[in-house]
Amino acid sequence: MNMxxxxxxxxxxAYSRDRLKAAQHAKEQAERLSASAHEMGGGIPGFGGSGNxxxxxQVRGAHDRAYRAHQxxxxxxQKWSHRVRSLERxxxxxxxxxxxxxxxxxxxxIHDGISWRQVRKINAKTVSVETGYSWVDRVPFEKIRSVRPEVKR
Known part of the structure; x- marks a missing residue:
């Protein structure tokens, strides 16, 4: 990719991180709405009279608003966290x-992103590496993360 x-x-x-912060702030506001609805519901003795x-x-409405705000x-x-992780990768x-x-x-x-592997042969587009068994694995150049040069003995 170019610069x-x-x-x-x-x-x-940067934009996605800002949107994530705004979403986290909205979650904090939803928490405050829930606390307010809970406090509001604490003073209701029953459903006997029309006032109650x-x-x-009103309490049910407050809980509904808090629930929708949480959702x-x-x-x-979730959306902005996914975007941030994706862009970072x-x-x-x-x-x-x-x-x-x-x-x-x-x-x-070479390091293939999982472990260090001993090079057996360098091919046109892959590197053949030891497996510890009777076969070799091929690692494409794109998967190579790091290289250790030959050790002088």
């Missing part, structure tokens, strides 16, 4: 070092 694309992703990441029924309706805030938090992938065959010449070990 402009990375810059665009960084701008989107009206008050009960909306949770959805927004995409930026990391765009900025990581991409190895070529020339970079791998003379390498004794």
């Amino acid at each position: 402009t694309t990375t810059d665009e992703m960084r701008a989107k990441l 029924q009206r008050a009960a309706g 909306e805030a949770d959805e927004r938090i 995409r930026i990391a992938e765009a900025e990581r070092v991409h190895f070529t065959r020339d970079d791998l010449t003379g390498a004794e070990f």
Whole structure:
């Protein structure tokens, strides 16, 4: 990826982080609505008279508003958290070092994102690595995260 694309992703990441903060703030407000509705409902002795029924309706309305606010805030938090994680992964992938065959010449070990593997042969687009068994695995250049050069003995 070119630098402009990375810059665009960084701008989107900053925007997404701001939206996530706003969603978290909305969740805090929903918590306050819930606390207010709970306090409001604490003073109702029963549903005998018309005044109590009206008050009960107000309490139910307050709980409903709090519930909807919680749902909306949770959805927004989930959406923006996912976007932030996705953009962070995409930026990391765009900025990581991409190895070529020339970079791998003379390498004794490569890291494939999981573990260090001993190089057996460098092919055109892959590296054959030892497995500890009778076969070798092939790791594409795109999957290589780090290289250890040959150790002089």
